[in-house]
Amino acid sequence: MREMFCFQCQQTAHNTGCDGKAGVCGKKADTANYQDELIGALIGLARAARAGTPTPHTDELILKGLFTTITNVNFNNETILQCKTEIEKEKAAVGPGQLDDYDLAALWAAGEDVRSLKSLILFGLKGMAAYAYHARALGRTDPAVNAFFYEALEAIGAEKTPDELLALVLKTGEVNLACMALLDAANTGAYGDPVPVTVPLTIEKGPFIVVSGHDLHDLKLLLDQTAGRGINIYTHSEMLPAHGYPELKKYPHLKGNFGTGWQNQQSEFHNIPAPILFTTNCLMPVRQSYSDRVFTTSVVSYPELTHIGDDKDFTPVIEKALECGGYPEDHPMTGMNGGSTVMTGFARNAVLSHAEQIVWLVREGKIRHFFLIGGCDGAAPTRSYYTDFARMTPPDTLILTLACGKYRLNDMDLGSIEGIPRVLDCGQCNDAYSAIRIALALAEAFGCGVNDLPLTLVLSWYEQKAVCILxxxxxxxxxxxxxxxxLPAFVSPNVLDFLVKQYNLTPTGDPKTDLEKILNRQ
Incomplete structure (x- = not known):
């Protein structure tokens, strides 16, 4: 077996790269290499599309292929190779003549600054593809966003100077902002603007299904198919914010949230008397104690697990829920800090409806500082930093949370300021768009720039969606x-030096020291 090389996620071995027979995520070397070949085929398709005429199906394959290679999405060689075959067929249909695929080994062997900048672009594209994929499922597309995937993929396979690549890195960030706005419009257009809601962590007795991932469309379809069947639905990980959407929360059998961070699934799913449906990442290698109850859909795939196809007929999941029967009595669970409920639904409309009050509280000295503590969670023990940091924040500060990093603190009772909870969950990782809109609105209200606000972003990262948000x-x-x-293993010393000098990007250290430094800088 040819050994792998992968350094796209935070847990990569020794913070340098997984380069043996398996990755820390559980991905085996052959799977990693097939995923590299898939990316090489996508670059070939981008070359063909730029020289020819792409179709909506071309756009869809670009998104599907990139999404397939995100960490903890697809462990199945068969489906990866099927996707590559589809891409090769499409390349022949849209492009003139024979255009070669790209050998990703050339990227891994490139000079460290070129490799670093191209990796930032590639991993950012993967994250952005996930957001565009979800928006597409709800009928929303943006031709400019689609066109950029071709431009950027082609550039990864071409000779480019560091300056050219740096410009493309920032353009990736620019286009991702438009992509997140697209998904925000898709979600709110379909399900309404989120509203604050308290979500219980107790699992009620009787049959139930746990839904993990990010795809609200899949959740809506499952809610429709389980209506009146005596089966309760519980969110898991990044599906938690679904409870805030009016068109989803109106289903009485959408009951609560199961468990804590995604990285705890192997212990929390142990012998669970219910099926689990994965709509996106983050799927970990499945243990025997619950493997017969895990189902996948969309781009998620794992060997020997039942996959729900494009018809989205969740009958096998429903039948498994009825067969398992659920818990015989109510089953209390708690958050990572012992809490029995969590809150969500504080998207931009919910927060900005209190904008005047928030501005007044800041001017009166009752709110000293805002922190955005969010991003991807993971298993590293050092991630206790985010729990400790939140616990140490003074009572005259507000915390916004995003993505699954919220589970490090979202069940903590930190009180409120004049009726405003001190912990406000803005939603999924893509809902960074809401947080950005909140920050821009507050800056406008105070008549200053965003960097002049009493606001600090304290971010955790794990996979590629966090990269595109950064x-x-x-x-x-x-x-x-x-x-x-x-810090990301794929960021070279020179690129890191640029980011530190240009943006004062700072590695997290000791939470007490970091907090004091932030508050003393005001």
């Missing part, structure tokens, strides 16, 4: 971002 923040010129628990 690139968007850099494109917007945000400074003084704290990033952890480690």
């Amino acid at each position: 690139l968007t923040l850099l494109y917007l010129g945000l400074r003084n971002i704290y990033l952890g628990p480690t």
Whole structure:
């Protein structure tokens, strides 16, 4: 077996790269290599599309192929190779003549600065493809966003100077902002503007299904198919924000949230008396104690698990829920800090409806600082930093949370300020768009720039969706971002030096020291 090379996620071995027979994520070397070949085929398709005439199906394959290679999405060689075959067929249909695929080994062997910048672009594209894929499922597309995938993929396979690549890195951030706006419009157009809601963590007795991932469309279809069947639905991980959408929360059998961070699934799903449906990442290698109850759909795939196809007929999941029967009595669960409920639904409309009050509280000295503590969670012990940091924040500060990093603190009772909860969950990782809109609106209200606000971003990263959000923040010129628990292995010393000097990007350190530094800088 040819050994792999992969350094696209935060947990990569020794923070340098997984280069043996398997990755830390559980992906085997042959799977990693097939995924590299898939990316090479996508670059070939981008070359063909730029020289020929892409179709909506071409756009769809670009998104599907990139999404397939995100960490903890697809562990199945068969479906990866099927996707590559589809791409090769499409390349022949849309492009003139024979255009070669790209050998990704050339990227891994490139000079470290070129490799670093191209990796930032490629991993950012993967994250953005996930957002565009979800928007597409709800009928929303943007020709400019689609066109950029071809432009950027072609550039990854071409000779480019570091300056040219740096410009493309920032353009990736710019286009991702438009892509997140597209998905925001798709979600709110379909399901309404989120509203604050308290979500219980207790699992009620009787049959139930756990839904993990990010895809609200799949959740809506499952809610429709289980209506009146005596089966309760529980969200898991990044599906938690679904409870805030009016058109989803109106289903009485959408009951609550199961468990804590995605990285705890192997223990929390142990012998679970119910099926689990994965609509997107993050799927971990499945253990025997619950493997007969895991189902996948969309781009998620794992060997020997039942996959729900494009028809979205969830009958096998429903039948498994009825067969398992659920818990015989109500089953209390708690968050990572012992809480029994969590809140969500504080998207931009919900927060900005209190904008005047928030501005007044800041001017009166009752709110000293805002923190955005969010991003991807993971298993590294150093991620306790985010729990400790939140616990240490003074009572005159507000915390916005995003993505699955919220599970490090979202069940903590930190009180409120004049009726405003101190912890406000803005939603999924793509809902960074809401947080950005909140920051821009507050800056306008105070008549200052975003960097002049009493606001600090304390971010955790794990996979590629966090990368594209970081690139968007850099494109917007945000400074003084704290990033952890480690810096990306694919960022070279020279690129890191540029980011530190240009944006004051700072690695997380000791939470007490970092907090004091932030508050003393005001």
